[in-house]
Amino acid sequence: MPPSIEAGLIARAQAGDRQAFRSVVEHYQRFLYAVAYRYLGRADEAEDAVQETFVKLWKHFSRYRPEVPLSTWLYRILVNHCLDVGKSTAGRAQRNRQELSAALQIAAVDAMEWEHRETMDLIMEAASHLPDKQKWVFVLRDLQGLEVSEVCAILDCAEDQVKSNLYHARKKISKVLQPHQ
């Protein structure tokens, strides 16, 4: 879970203070980008998703209640946006993987870096074949490191459901990684 920021800053941003909102953007941007990139697989789409998430937050900030952590609120907006994007660009995922692999082969200079990037590529390739729910649970819990309770709040589902999806996702991902271990 990203570290929380000052409640007063959130309140000022909620009231329409653009400087305060900029601070909120700078604080949460990288966490949202990481999740968006891991789900969508492309840097430009991840940046678009992050931008749309913050724009939606700005427009509907009046609905936000401090009882829910702002990070959970932001992740929820991002998940909904990525699901909409994913539905419209399903066929692009396969081409993205191939482009990424080609780009990595050219760009990689360090063996360790290459190994990490290849592994990340493999994980993302495996995750792209998962159903949406399993993919989100895997990205949020295992890749992003969020707690199960927060994943439940973001995806609005019960803990049992999250754990069940996590079990299936881990099993499938591990099967893909096994020959490379």
Place this chain on the structure above:
Amino acid sequence: MSDCPWEEQVWLFDELPTQQQAAVRAHVQECQTCGMIWHQAEAMKKIIRVLDPPQPEHAAALTHRVMNALPAPRKRAESWRWPRFSAAQALHATAVVLVLWFVLEHTGSTAPVAVHPHPANSVPLNTHAFVKKIYERKNKPQHSAWYARYQRLKKTSNGNYAELR
């Protein structure tokens, strides 16, 4: 495909309470299948742990782009607008106005309403007064006092009414 009922718990080891984790560890030592699954799960966690989270290439540029994408704040109109009232507020105001009007109408208002000094004795409410009024009207002299005087003078003068002045 493993048939061991502990398989799911091995995969979800990190999500289990501490007591359950101890039980799973003990089982993994005894069950060969679960032992293999345990190693696979641990290897996957190790791989994921060393991966750096993806970061935007130009974070400052992304922030700038986000801020530019925000809608401009709406300017509030300078002209006066009708205040908005809820239905409850409008009903309350109407009730207050009606009560005030009623009170003013019936307590010392200057409206030209005839007030009878003795309402109980008025003709519409009192049968005796009603009958008396009819009798008086019937027995009332046909002519007024001026007319009677005129008739008297006519008899005594020759049409010259200068004496009357």
